[in-house]
Amino acid sequence: MNDIGDAQRAGEALDATHATEDPFAAAIRGTRMPILITDARQADNPIIFANDAFLALTGYPRGEVIGRNCRFLQGPETDPATVAEMREAVRSGRDVSVEVVNYRKNGSRFWNNVFLSPVRNDRGEIIYFFGSAIDISERKAERENLKSDIHVRAGELELALEQKTSLLHEVDHRVKNNLQLISSLLLLQTRRTRDEGTRQALRSMLERVGAIATVHRRLFQGGDVQRFDVSDFLRDLANDLAASARRDDLELRLDLEPVAIPASQAAPLALVANELLSNALRHAYPEGQAGQITIRCQRRDGEFDLEVVDSGVGLPPSGDRGGFGLTIVQLLSQQLKARLSLEDAQPGVRAVVTLPTTA
Amino acid sequence: MTHEGPLNILIVEDEVLLAVELQFIVREVGCRDVGLAMSSNEAVELAERLTPDLALVDVHLQDGPTGVEAARHIAKDCGGVVLFMTANVRRLPDDFAGACGVIGKPYSEHGVRTALGFLEVCLRTGRAPGPPPLGLHLSPEYRDLWGADVAPAA
Numbered sequence: 001m002n003d004i005g006d007a008q009r010a011g012e013a014l015d016a017t018h019a020t021e022d023p024f025a026a027a028i029r030g031t032r033m034p035i036l037i038t039d040a041r042q043a044d045n046p047i048i049f050a051n052d053a054f055l056a057l058t059g060y061p062r063g064e065v066i067g068r069n070c071r072f073l074q075g076p077e078t079d080p081a082t083v084a085e086m087r088e089a090v091r092s093g094r095d096v097s098v099e100v101v102n103y104r105k106n107g108s109r110f111w112n113n114v115f116l117s118p119v120r121n122d123r124g125e126i127i128y129f130f131g132s133a134i135d136i137s138e139r140k141a142e143r144e145n146l147k148s149d150i151h152v153r154a155g156e157l158e159l160a161l162e163q164k165t166s167l168l169h170e171v172d173h174r175v176k177n178n179l180q181l182i183s184s185l186l187l188l189q190t191r192r193t194r195d196e197g198t199r200q201a202l203r204s205m206l207e208r209v210g211a212i213a214t215v216h217r218r219l220f221q222g223g224d225v226q227r228f229d230v231s232d233f234l235r236d237l238a239n240d241l242a243a244s245a246r247r248d249d250l251e252l253r254l255d256l257e258p259v260a261i262p263a264s265q266a267a268p269l270a271l272v273a274n275e276l277l278s279n280a281l282r283h284a285y286p287e288g289q290a291g292q293i294t295i296r297c298q299r300r301d302g303e304f305d306l307e308v309v310d311s312g313v314g315l316p317p318s319g320d321r322g323g324f325g326l327t328i329v330q331l332l333s334q335q336l337k338a339r340l341s342l343e344d345a346q347p348g349v350r351a352v353v354t355l356p357t358t359a
Numbered sequence: 360m361t362h363e364g365p366l367n368i369l370i371v372e373d374e375v376l377l378a379v380e381l382q383f384i385v386r387e388v389g390c391r392d393v394g395l396a397m398s399s400n401e402a403v404e405l406a407e408r409l410t411p412d413l414a415l416v417d418v419h420l421q422d423g424p425t426g427v428e429a430a431r432h433i434a435k436d437c438g439g440v441v442l443f444m445t446a447n448v449r450r451l452p453d454d455f456a457g458a459c460g461v462i463g464k465p466y467s468e469h470g471v472r473t474a475l476g477f478l479e480v481c482l483r484t485g486r487a488p489g490p491p492p493l494g495l496h497l498s499p500e501y502r503d504l505w506g507a508d509v510a511p512a513a
Contacts, residue, residue, distance in 0.1 A: 169449070176463075177374070177464060177465075179464075180374075180377060180446070180465040180466070181374060181376060181377065183468075184374075184376045187380050188376065188379065188380055191383060210467050214465075214467075217465060236494075239493050240470065243473070244467075244468070
């Protein structure tokens, strides 16, 4: 049998053993943290003590708190699972800390961070439960706001990314179409040109544009738009140049290790490779003389070599090496911070461009 | 599907300089260039009238990105084989709208020549002479149809 009278008496008994000058009791009574004590030995674990902070938080007068089980703070939005968790902790005599929706006397709801812990006597029996409450409504609201902010922001970013991606595709598309247009223009003019020197010059320009076009065809093919694979490119380039050279008697040997370079270096490197290879195809072996040209791509410590080797007629005397092709190779090697070496391979020419590889 | 005589080719391309250059290549490889369309309506109309063996179709035409639907119609109703030539390879549907494949722009003159040579054999004999040349990507349907999966002879 238990009634408010029993709880009140238990509370008064507790009070009596802790006089006003007891500093621990004074601290509990006066702290800003809402605190209550329940009597574990009475049926339904009624509240026998609540400090002023608890009354201020919940809006109940002391008389409406003492003698009741804590569940009067619950309401429609209280999560039953959280209540069950507290009940289970009390039943098995464990500490528990939960965040739960509670209601004040005036019906307003608040998020309560409840901490409950059992108090035992000398024999280890649970005699009281000590409870503290913290109003965390503001913190909760901030967290919710933050969550919805993050959600909105993520949506905005996704949209922006989508627009960027489709813009990239659009630009990629235009670049490719324009390169195609430039190639077609050069081809059309080549067809109408009778002068052999001019035809040669136009053909060379067409090959250069073709090399850049091959770069762009390959540039966005892989998953990584920042990196460019040199060996794949060289295979494409060699195929195109060999075919347009119309020299079935020349054998191209490809010895290519995969090497990735930054996309920004792809076009200049492509132009260098194009000059070296088309020069070998055109000048190494006079018409009617069969031969081999080797294209090698090889990694070394922090560097890689791009090598074009033939066993043909060899380098022209140094006075005759002023061609536009060589100028392009020299200038772009400088731009790429590459070392260029042109040597007599006896027989033939061995051209090596050594580039730093970036991590 | 087998074929006698030169292939009849319809070019569907809204960039006239590209189209003219393609006409040159088509003639140089021994095919017959039967017409040029710059919009999807023209493409369908010419394909219905001329029943080309092969239509080279760009995705972006004068009336917008209508090449895919034009290709679907030509492949389905005009009895012609379609080859896409586009810078927008990624935008093609998985079934290639019934086309046999695609050449990505920017293509090289040599790339187009070898692709046309390869397709000519496929159309004449119903079999691929080997794997498709570099730059030509066949649709799954035509890869099966022409048996172009075979690895090149060593």
